[in-house]
Amino acid sequence: MSEVQNNAELTQYQEINDLLSKNKHYKEGFVTTANVETFEKGLNETVVRAISAKKNEPQWMLDFRLKAFEHWKSLEEPHWAKAVYEPLDYQDYSYYSAPECSACGDACGTEAQQEGIDPEVAKAFAALGVPIEDENSNVAVDAIFDSISVSTTKREELAKLGIIFCSFSEAVQDYPELVQKYLGTVVPYHDNYFAALNSAVASDGTFVYIPEGVRSPIDLSTYFRINEAKTGQFERTILIADKGSYVSYLEGCSAPVRDTYQLHAAVVEVIVHEDAEVKYSTVQNWYPGDEDCEGGILNFVTKRGICEGKNSKLSWTQAETGSAITWKYPSCVLKGDNSIGEFYSVALTNRRQQADTGTKMIHIGKNTRSTIISKGLSAGKSDNTYRGMVKITPTAEGARNFTQCDSMLIGDQCGAHTFPYIEVENSTAQIEHEATTSRIGEDQLFYCQQRGISEQDAISMIVNGFCKEVFSELPLEFAQEAEELLAISLEGSVG
Amino acid sequence: MTTLSSSTWGNKPLAKKFAPVVKAAMEHYAQLTDDLNKITENPGLASLRETAKQQFLLQGFPTRRDEDWGYTKLTDFIQKPFRLEAGIHVTHNDIEAYLPDYPAVRIVMVDGWFSESLSDDLSGLPKGVTIESVCDVLETPELTDRVTHQEKQIEDEPFGVLNTMLLNDGYYLQVSRNVSMEMPIFVLHVQAQDHQVSNVRNRVLLEENAELTLVESFVSLNASESEFSGFTNVVTEIEVGQAARCKQVVLQALAPRSYYFNNQFIEQAENSVLNTLYAGIGGQTSRHQNHLKMNGKNIESSQNSACYAEDSQIMDSRTYTEHNEFNGVSRQLHKYVLSGQAVGVFDGMIKVAQAAQKTDGQMDNKNLLLSDSAQMDTKPKLEIYADDVKCSHGSATGQINRDQIFYLQARGIRKPQAIRMITEAFLLEPLETVSQPAIRDWLAGALSQKLNG
Amino acid sequence: MLLKVENLQAQIDEKQILKGLNIEVKPGEVHAIMGPNGSGKSTFANVLAGRDDYEVTEGNVEFDGEDLLEMDPEERARKGVFLAFQYPVEIPGVSNKLFMQTAVNAVREEKGLPALDMFDFDEYAQAKIDLLGMSADLLERSVNVGFSGGEKKRNDIFQMALLEPKLCILDETDSGLDIDALRVVANGVNALRSEARSFIVVTHYQRLLDYIKPDHVHVLFNGKIVKSGGFELVHELEENGYDNIIQQYLGE
Numbered sequence A: 001m002s003e004v005q006n007n008a009e010l011t012q013y014q015e016i017n018d019l020l021s022k023n024k025h026y027k028e029g030f031v032t033t034a035n036v037e038t039f040e041k042g043l044n045e046t047v048v049r050a051i052s053a054k055k056n057e058p059q060w061m062l063d064f065r066l067k068a069f070e071h072w073k074s075l076e077e078p079h080w081a082k083a084v085y086e087p088l089d090y091q092d093y094s095y096y097s098a099p100e101c102s103a104c105g106d107a108c109g110t111e112a113q114q115e116g117i118d119p120e121v122a123k124a125f126a127a128l129g130v131p132i133e134d135e136n137s138n139v140a141v142d143a144i145f146d147s148i149s150v151s152t153t154k155r156e157e158l159a160k161l162g163i164i165f166c167s168f169s170e171a172v173q174d175y176p177e178l179v180q181k182y183l184g185t186v187v188p189y190h191d192n193y194f195a196a197l198n199s200a201v202a203s204d205g206t207f208v209y210i211p212e213g214v215r216s217p218i219d220l221s222t223y224f225r226i227n228e229a230k231t232g233q234f235e236r237t238i239l240i241a242d243k244g245s246y247v248s249y250l251e252g253c254s255a256p257v258r259d260t261y262q263l264h265a266a267v268v269e270v271i272v273h274e275d276a277e278v279k280y281s282t283v284q285n286w287y288p289g290d291e292d293c294e295g296g297i298l299n300f301v302t303k304r305g306i307c308e309g310k311n312s313k314l315s316w317t318q319a320e321t322g323s324a325i326t327w328k329y330p331s332c333v334l335k336g337d338n339s340i341g342e343f344y345s346v347a348l349t350n351r352r353q354q355a356d357t358g359t360k361m362i363h364i365g366k367n368t369r370s371t372i373i374s375k376g377l378s379a380g381k382s383d384n385t386y387r388g389m390v391k392i393t394p395t396a397e398g399a400r401n402f403t404q405c406d407s408m409l410i411g412d413q414c415g416a417h418t419f420p421y422i423e424v425e426n427s428t429a430q431i432e433h434e435a436t437t438s439r440i441g442e443d444q445l446f447y448c449q450q451r452g453i454s455e456q457d458a459i460s461m462i463v464n465g466f467c468k469e470v471f472s473e474l475p476l477e478f479a480q481e482a483e484e485l486l487a488i489s490l491e492g493s494v495g
Numbered sequence B: 001m002t003t004l005s006s007s008t009w010g011n012k013p014l015a016k017k018f019a020p021v022v023k024a025a026m027e028h029y030a031q032l033t034d035d036l037n038k039i040t041e042n043p044g045l046a047s048l049r050e051t052a053k054q055q056f057l058l059q060g061f062p063t064r065r066d067e068d069w070g071y072t073k074l075t076d077f078i079q080k081p082f083r084l085e086a087g088i089h090v091t092h093n094d095i096e097a098y099l100p101d102y103p104a105v106r107i108v109m110v111d112g113w114f115s116e117s118l119s120d121d122l123s124g125l126p127k128g129v130t131i132e133s134v135c136d137v138l139e140t141p142e143l144t145d146r147v148t149h150q151e152k153q154i155e156d157e158p159f160g161v162l163n164t165m166l167l168n169d170g171y172y173l174q175v176s177r178n179v180s181m182e183m184p185i186f187v188l189h190v191q192a193q194d195h196q197v198s199n200v201r202n203r204v205l206l207e208e209n210a211e212l213t214l215v216e217s218f219v220s221l222n223a224s225e226s227e228f229s230g231f232t233n234v235v236t237e238i239e240v241g242q243a244a245r246c247k248q249v250v251l252q253a254l255a256p257r258s259y260y261f262n263n264q265f266i267e268q269a270e271n272s273v274l275n276t277l278y279a280g281i282g283g284q285t286s287r288h289q290n291h292l293k294m295n296g297k298n299i300e301s302s303q304n305s306a307c308y309a310e311d312s313q314i315m316d317s318r319t320y321t322e323h324n325e326f327n328g329v330s331r332q333l334h335k336y337v338l339s340g341q342a343v344g345v346f347d348g349m350i351k352v353a354q355a356a357q358k359t360d361g362q363m364d365n366k367n368l369l370l371s372d373s374a375q376m377d378t379k380p381k382l383e384i385y386a387d388d389v390k391c392s393h394g395s396a397t398g399q400i401n402r403d404q405i406f407y408l409q410a411r412g413i414r415k416p417q418a419i420r421m422i423t424e425a426f427l428l429e430p431l432e433t434v435s436q437p438a439i440r441d442w443l444a445g446a447l448s449q450k451l452n453g
Numbered sequence C: 001m002l003l004k005v006e007n008l009q010a011q012i013d014e015k016q017i018l019k020g021l022n023i024e025v026k027p028g029e030v031h032a033i034m035g036p037n038g039s040g041k042s043t044f045a046n047v048l049a050g051r052d053d054y055e056v057t058e059g060n061v062e063f064d065g066e067d068l069l070e071m072d073p074e075e076r077a078r079k080g081v082f083l084a085f086q087y088p089v090e091i092p093g094v095s096n097k098l099f100m101q102t103a104v105n106a107v108r109e110e111k112g113l114p115a116l117d118m119f120d121f122d123e124y125a126q127a128k129i130d131l132l133g134m135s136a137d138l139l140e141r142s143v144n145v146g147f148s149g150g151e152k153k154r155n156d157i158f159q160m161a162l163l164e165p166k167l168c169i170l171d172e173t174d175s176g177l178d179i180d181a182l183r184v185v186a187n188g189v190n191a192l193r194s195e196a197r198s199f200i201v202v203t204h205y206q207r208l209l210d211y212i213k214p215d216h217v218h219v220l221f222n223g224k225i226v227k228s229g230g231f232e233l234v235h236e237l238e239e240n241g242y243d244n245i246i247q248q249y250l251g252e
């Protein structure tokens, strides 16, 4: 059923080099030529069973997948977002691809990963600046390459504190009761089309559990890398912060330059208990495609967290610069009284990229609060949409929301859109929403230039100033990376 | 290989399945079309109605799953099929109370039919001002397109389709080039019979540099009968020519169980000014929609609404504003005061086309919830394709500001009165754009009376 | 000669504003330009700085032996042309400090000097703050955002001190200043005066000129310099207004 491919074909290299020279703006666009095991293209029940078997999964996990798959088949692909794409051919993707490690050959399960990382894969992560072998790094990293997690660092150190930080596949094996307790509770398998697909074919992802009263001393992070052409990545991440705990979790992504679309449909579930706090930061830099956004990543993601207990807090921060199409609404269900939800987002689109992103803040508990700060930047011929919902249910006495959506247009071929939905069912709630649209003023540019600053620098300075409120929420190194990404992504968009 | 293109998706006609009640209602209205068509002598009109009917039978009524109808429930409405019967006799006495207390040219429409006997004598209108009944216009088949100018757009709206199916009467109003109609034209739309459809199709045409003030008032004659229910379905096309100035005020004060749907399709030409205000206080379910296209340079527009809803009223006001040319300015302020289990809905879209550089668009929505079970749903949207624009929207929902109440109390005003004063001031703010004091006072009176009644 | 302007004509939106302006500025000189509202003073200042809303239709401008009109605005700035704006611009989110560090390093690069890192820059900025008697917290805020009118003007003078330009053009930097701020600005200008540095000061008032004593005073009217003289011309204007001079000019 599976087939081992060797990708080191000269012709392909040539093609890739050609593509790369067309895509100077995307520096993560190299391809790794490790030996990989890739399923044949196609999706049916046998494939779902095979994925499960490959990962040696218990029956309950297989049942979850099959149930989701059955449901997915009954759904229609959604096209309501502002993003326009032609229906995808789900049979034209491969649903499992993993680097074959030299240590254990074909029959490699998840257990043996630690010992043998394919040197090519290790090199790839090193080139991306992901510290999978650096003992002195101050973050713990789970590195995911196509369908599987290839390395998780610092786990012993974290284990001493009772923190579980491992790949999702391992968690299924090692902590089945925890996974079973939380899987699908925040994002049910029937939530939406892509969540159903993810539930059926989930590849790998990260599992984090922070026990009661523990503050994670270091940032935890996951780095996603899609390498194989025409594979989908369907990671599933679950993060649980038990009572009074704290964690800052970071997520970064990239993919090589390909000329066909790659599909990324992730599901993230976050559960925050009483008095706990989770900061979830993402820098998304998937390959956006060439000048016409041919061949970029289709990034259809469901991220949702629940503030289950009193005084809990969940904060989403994202810098989105990549992908041909992004469709993503990290949300907070504010169930516990006094719980707090935050969403800070910078989304930049250039060329023909399309981003439709925002958040949902569902207020259920008393005195719940939410803040939404969204900065959309459109350049080139792109479309950038904020779509968000603030819902105050009748029980949410004294709820408060503040929303600010600012858009900036760079050039006159792009679009910036704001679609907020505000539903208030409690009179004691207080909701404020503001949105503005602007561009970089001629007078601002001239002022900078008069002080000797080049136009390109002036633009990147003004743009970063525009995004500042969001970047200040990102961990330091991440903020820097995000600023650089903005500069790179904007290159050639002006003048 | 998948390719990106803006080829259309969605909106493909699916063979829909309808629940029995819905199906019955659909057949009922289709029958009304057939009845009308039996007696018409204008074949163009008959085929127009027939085409609309076919479309209606295919798509039915919108449901809450439709993006634009998620907040406006129609289930009650669908269960009450409304009739279309010849008008009953209404006297001057019946309508006296609803006429304005300021000088105006008065036109009366009873259950959707233009009433010549109740309207002012129109032969004395100033030169260059024409008012006719649409029914009369339609007697000349060649003139049919006078009132179906933007038909394609109209039929994008479910109630627009229904309006065309039942197209029979309304008013046609034209102000010629350089003519300023000083006196306001006041149109009283009366729901006279219970369970009756008032289907109204109007066309307002302002030629270059013309000026007009139009006031419309929607009332039910038997509002005191608590079960009285009428269904008013209006489509109005307004064309504001170059440098023309159009001021419009619409007061909707129908009986509490009545239904109101009003779609206004407005086109503005270069240098023109539009100022329209909707005041909503009546109806079980009401929905007032402006579809505004600003099609020339240097256009100004203002669209405001002031809505007060109580009990289980659903009050919906929507604007769709297209900036299509250079240097347009649009202003909007929509205010809602909600009590009881009322639901307020505001949906606004500002769309700025690529050619519309230097657009300045602003949309504000502010809502006051007076009771625990009132509900407000808001969607203020921007869709922007030009870079040199200033666009913003704001929305705020909450309770009365305590500091304000306290400030008034500290000046010796009792709390209930303080609350009334603040609420009233809140609701009346959008009226500031109405420039004629007499009209503004008349409107303010109607709103205050409702609010304090 | 530092600046030589010959028969400068410029227009905006097809409207002719400068109609043949001539002026020569030697190194170390201070020139004042006065003239009624709308006479073209800001236009002249902006044309020198390279604002592309204005179209130069005729004439030459030579700066330090080079053709100024051929240069981009930032090139002019790097070569030493500084404009203090009549209306300084706000740039939300960009800190004044980062902004000026970038600018200073751009000018240093032009001069072949190494870039200043954050510590060097802080030290450098502090020296200038002391020189001008400014409050240091303006540095931490976003460029001109929420600054009072006077603070914006002072900020521009501060930037001038940091960039050490060859030609400083001050467009009504004295408007809207209180007495103390006026003194700060004047002292700043005086402190920066040197043999190599020249000034063009656009103003409506004698007050600032009393402090900085210009070498030459010009009256601009209807896009042309209609009268030039020494400091005494300032007093004449203060007493009699522009009428006399304009009548005289129109009579000729």
Ligand SMILES: Nc1ncnc2c1ncn2[C@@H]1O[C@H](COP(=O)(O)OP(=O)(O)OP(=O)(O)O)[C@@H](O)[C@H]1O
Pocket (backbone or CB within 6 Å): C012, C013, C015, C017, C035, C036, C037, C038, C039, C040, C041, C042, C043, C044, C086
């Ligand atoms: N964009 C424009 N379009 C048309 N006319 C313009 C434009 N900008 C400036 N002007 C005109 O150019 C003339 C000169 O303006 P300028 O700002 O140079 O005057 P000024 O001498 O600096 O005046 P003030 O003393 O008031 O600052 C004025 O008449 C002004 O109205």
Ligand SMILES: [Mg+2]
Pocket (backbone or CB within 6 Å): C041, C042, C043, C086, C171, C172
């Ligand atoms: Mg000036």
